[in-house]
Amino acid sequence: MANVKTKRKKWLFTIVFLCIIGIIVYVVVNIPFSKIVIFDNLSYVTQGELENLKQEDYFGPFISAQVKESEVVNTSSQNDKNEYEPEIEFKLFNLIPIKSKKVKLIKSDKVLAGGTAIGLVLKTDGVLIVGSSLVSTPEGEVDVLEDNVLQVGDIIKQIENETVENVSNISKIINEEKNKNRELEIKLLRKGKEITTRVKPCYDVKSEDYKLGVWVRDDASGIGTLTFISENNRFGALGHPICDSDTKNKISLKEGKIYNCSILGVNKGRAGTPGEIKGLFMQGKKEQGVIEKNNDYGVFGNVTSDSNLISNSKEYEVGGRLSVKPGKAQIRCCIDGGKVETFDIEIIKTNFQNYSNDKSMVIRVTDEELIKRTGGIVQGMSGSPIIQEGKIVGAVTHVFVSDPCKGFGVYIDWMLNQ
Numbered sequence: 001m002a003n004v005k006t007k008r009k010k011w012l013f014t015i016v017f018l019c020i021i022g023i024i025v026y027v028v029v030n031i032p033f034s035k036i037v038i039f040d041n042l043s044y045v046t047q048g049e050l051e052n053l054k055q056e057d058y059f060g061p062f063i064s065a066q067v068k069e070s071e072v073v074n075t076s077s078q079n080d081k082n083e084y085e086p087e088i089e090f091k092l093f094n095l096i097p098i099k100s101k102k103v104k105l106i107k108s109d110k111v112l113a114g115g116t117a118i119g120l121v122l123k124t125d126g127v128l129i130v131g132s133s134l135v136s137t138p139e140g141e142v143d144v145l146e147d148n149v150l151q152v153g154d155i156i157k158q159i160e161n162e163t164v165e166n167v168s169n170i171s172k173i174i175n176e177e178k179n180k181n182r183e184l185e186i187k188l189l190r191k192g193k194e195i196t197t198r199v200k201p202c203y204d205v206k207s208e209d210y211k212l213g214v215w216v217r218d219d220a221s222g223i224g225t226l227t228f229i230s231e232n233n234r235f236g237a238l239g240h241p242i243c244d245s246d247t248k249n250k251i252s253l254k255e256g257k258i259y260n261c262s263i264l265g266v267n268k269g270r271a272g273t274p275g276e277i278k279g280l281f282m283q284g285k286k287e288q289g290v291i292e293k294n295n296d297y298g299v300f301g302n303v304t305s306d307s308n309l310i311s312n313s314k315e316y317e318v319g320g321r322l323s324v325k326p327g328k329a330q331i332r333c334c335i336d337g338g339k340v341e342t343f344d345i346e347i348i349k350t351n352f353q354n355y356s357n358d359k360s361m362v363i364r365v366t367d368e369e370l371i372k373r374t375g376g377i378v379q380g381m382s383g384s385p386i387i388q389e390g391k392i393v394g395a396v397t398h399v400f401v402s403d404p405c406k407g408f409g410v411y412i413d414w415m416l417n418q
Contacts, residue, residue, distance in 0.1 A: 044103065044104050044105070044106050044320055044321075044413040044416075044417060045103050045104075045105065045106065045320050045322055046105070046106045046109065046317075046318050046319065046320045046323070047105060047106075047109060048109070048317070049319075049320050049322045049323060050067065050086060050103075050105065059090070062092060062093060063090055063091070063092060063098070064090070064091045064094040065088055065089070065090050066088070066089060067086045067087070067088060067089075068086075068087045068088075068089050068100070085102050085103065085104055085105075086102070086103060086105070087100050087101065087102045087103075088100065088101050088102075088103055104417075106318055106320055106413050106416055106417070109317065109318060110315055110316065110317050110318060111228040111229065111230045111315070111316065111318055111392060111416070112228060112229040112230075112310065112313035112314065112315055112316075113227070113228055113313060113314055113315070113316045113332055113385040113387065113392045114225065114226030114227050114228055114229065114235075114237070114309065114312075114313050114332065114340075114383070114385055115225060115226065115312075115313070115331075115332030115333050115334060115340040115341075115342075115384060115385055116225070116226045116261075116309055116312045116313070116334055116338070116340055117223055117224075117225055117226075117261040117263055117277065117279055117333075117334040117338075117380065118223065118224060118225070118226050118237060118258045118259065118260070118261050118281075118288070118309070119221070119222075119223055119258065119259040119260070119261040119279065119281025119283070120221060120222055120223065120224055120237070120242065120256065120257075120258055120259075120291065120299060121219065121220075121221045121256060121257050121258075121259070121283050122219060122220045122221070122242055122251050122253055122254075122255075122256040122291060122294060122299075123218060123219050123253075123254045123255045123256060124155065124217070124218050124219060124220070124251055124252055124253070124254055125155070125157070125252045125253060125254035126155040126156050126157040126164055126188070126189065126218075126252060126254075127155065127156050127164055127166065127167055127169070127170065127216040127217065127218045128153070128154075128155050128216060128217050128218070128244055128247065128249070128251075128252075129150060129151065129152055129153065129154045129155075129156065129214045129215070129216055129247075130152060130215050130216065130217050130244065130246040130247055131152060131214070131215040131246065132144060132145040132152075132213055132214055132215065133211075133213055133214065133215055134213070135202040135204050135211050135213040136204055136205050136206050137202050137203055137204070137205065138203065138205060142202050142213060143213065144199070144202065144212060144213035144214060145213070145214065149197055149198075149199055150186075150188075150197075150199060150212070150214060151190065152246075152247055153190070153191070153244075153247040153249045154188045154189070154190050154195075155188055155189040155190075155252050156170070156186060156187075156188050156216070157187045157188055157189060157194075158185075158186070158187040159173045159174065159179075159184055159185070159186050159187075160173060160179060160184050160185055161185070165218075166218045167216050167217070167218050170212060170216065171209065171211070174201045174210045174211075174212065175209055175210050179201075179210075180210060181203070181210075182200065183198045183199065183200045184198065184199060184200070184201065185197075185198055186198065186199055189252060191249075199212065201213075217244065217246075220242060220244060220245070220251050221283065222242065223261050223277065223279040223281070223380050224237055224238045224242075224299075224380060224382050224383050225237060225238070225333055225334065225380070225381055225382060225383035225384045225395075225396075226258075226309055226313070226383060227239060227298065227383045227384075227385050227395040227412075227415060228313075228385060228392065228412070228415070228416070229303060229309065229310055229313055230416065232302070233289075233302050233303045233304070233305060233307075233310070234300070234301075234302055235258075235289060235300065235301060235302065235303050235309070236297070236298050236299070236300050236383075236395075236415040236416070236418060237258075237298055237299050237300075237383045238298040238299050238382045238383040238395075238397075239297065239298045239382055239383050239394075239395035239396065239397040239409070239410040239415065240296070240297070240298060240382060240397045240398070240410070241294055241295060241296055241297075241298070241299075242294050242299060250294065250295075250296075251294050253291065253292075253293065253294040255290070255291070256290065256291025256292075256294070256299070256301070257283075257287045257289070257290060257291065258287065258288050258289045258290075258291060258301070258303070258309075259281040259282065259283065259285070259286065259287055259288055260281060260286065260288060260308065260309075260338075261279045261280065261281040262279060262280050262281070262337065262338060263277060263278070263279050263334055263335060263336055263337055263338070264278045264279060264280055265278045266278065266335055266373065266374050266378060267378070268373075268374055268375035268378070269374060269375035269376050269377065269378045269399065269404030270375055270404065271401075271402055271403060271404065272401060272402065273401075274378065274379055274399055274401055274404065275374055275375050275376075275377075275378030275379065275399075275404060276378055276379040276380060277335060277374075277378055277379065277380030277381065279380065287304070288303055288304060288307040288308070288309050289301055289302055289303035289304055289307060289309070290302055293418060295418065297410060297414045297415045297418055298383065298395070298410075298415055298418075300415075300418045312338075312340060314332075316385075316387060316390065316391055316392040317390060317391045317392070318391060318392055318412060318413075318416065319388065319389070319391030319392065319393040319412070320393075320411070320412070320413045321350070321360065321393075321411040321413060323388070323389075323391055323393055324347065324350050324360075324361060324388060324393045324394065324411065325347070325350065325388075326346075326347050326348060326349060326350065327346065327347060327388070328344065328345075328346060328347075328366075328388075329344075329345050329346065329347050329363070329386055329387060329388040329393070330342050330343060330344055330345060330386070330387045330388075331343055331345050331363075331381075331384045331385065331386055331387070331396060332384060332385050332387065333381050333384040333396075335370075335373060335374055335381075336373075342387075343365065343367040343369065343370040344365075344366050344367040344370075345363050345364060345365050345366055345367065345386070346363065346364045346366050347361055347362070347363055347386075347388065347409075348361075348362045348363065348364050348406075349361060349362040359397065359398065359408040359410070360394060360408070360409060360410050360411040360414070361386075361394060361408065361409045361410075361411070362406065362407075362408060362409075363377075363386065363396065363406065363407055363408070363409050364405055364406045365377060365405045365406075371405060374404075375404045375405075376399065376403075376404035376405035376406070376407075377396060377398075377399040377404055377405070377406070377407040378399065378404065379399070381396055381399075382395075382396055382397055382398070383395050383396065383397075384396040385412075386409050386412075392412055393411070393412055394409040394410055394411050394412050395409060395410050395412065395415065396408075396409050397409055397410050
């Protein structure tokens with residue numbers, strides 16, 4: 001009998017032990033550790049997301065997330081809200097503190113979502129080297145870039161302490177009498193770093209002038225899609241930087257303008273061949289705004305108070321990255337004339353990024369009409385606002401070359417805080 005009782009106790013102990021282990025495993029499996037860890041970098045949330053963080057069970061059934069009582073303040077005024085940095089506290093079983101993290105509120109609760117095609121013109125800060133040109137010297141032809149003192153992608157800022165503002169400046173400076181037939185000091189920007197070097201221009205026997213022997217560019221232009229217009233007529237577009245077509249380097253911006261753009265047609269995208277929206281705009285005619293930034297999240301600036309881009313946009317609530325989830329969504333874009341249309345897409349995947357970039361989510365076009373007309377996502381649609389559950393949550397940034405129905409999008413909060 002004693003042996004039987006002992007065996008029963010061991011059996012009960014084993015069952016209890018296994019149950020405890022099972023419960024622990026179940027709890028651990030249902031805790032989204034990646035979300036909690038990456039939350040360190042999710043520094044921006046909307047007021048609505050802040051209020052609904054606990055109710056939406058975003059971190060699973062066992063982790064509660066709420067604003068610390070000491071952080072609950074009146075944010076009725078816009079200025080107060082912009083400075084408000086609430087602290088979110090995470091607890092296991094709503095009892096055991098795990099971590100706390102301060103966040104910043106997205107400044108805009110609502111914005112005008114764009115979708116309108118725009119023409120963009122950027123003037124570079126300095127001149128960009130895009131290639132080399134052989135110089136016919138008395139000693140023979142010379143390629144200045146062979147010795148790598150100057151490189152493709154370099155941005156020439158100054159020559160002999162004179163500012164280089166445009167392409168014609170280079171020839172003017174190096175052919176000044178005081179600069180002829182001598183090494184000149186050149187200040188340039190290379191991969192974001194300022195460099196000072198010395199180069200001796202070559203005498204060209206054909207033109208009888210001194211030359212650096214490089215092809216340079218001082219502007220860039222193209223078409224894209226307006227993403228949003230926020231308070232004070234602040235706009236954002238593209239969702240990715242404007243880069244030089246030859247060097248693929250981000251344009252160092254001096255100044256820029258945006259214009260109305262008429263869509264002439266579309267080259268449909270196919271696997272292996274990205275499509276393209278064909279548009280026309282008149283540079284210098286009826287500018288709709290100025291560009292002040294060209295960075296990793298797009299181009300940003302201000303539209304004019306009477307711009308028709310404002311009337312062509314539609315107001316939506318803002319959804320930060322905590323609002324974005326796999327599922328149905330829409331994009332607003334212009335692929336015919338000047339009319340903004342809405343098309344169905346699906347958000348396939350959202351990335352909990354530990355750093356900001358323009359590939360926050362993976363999207364797929366599901367709208368048969370859009371696929372019929374464009375093949376999916378095409379060049380020129382970059383910046384098209386992504387709408388999910390009545391909120392603007394992001395913008396289209398890239399197309400998959402292998403499948404034009406798929407592409408990337410960027411979270412709207414990366415753009416709104418530029």
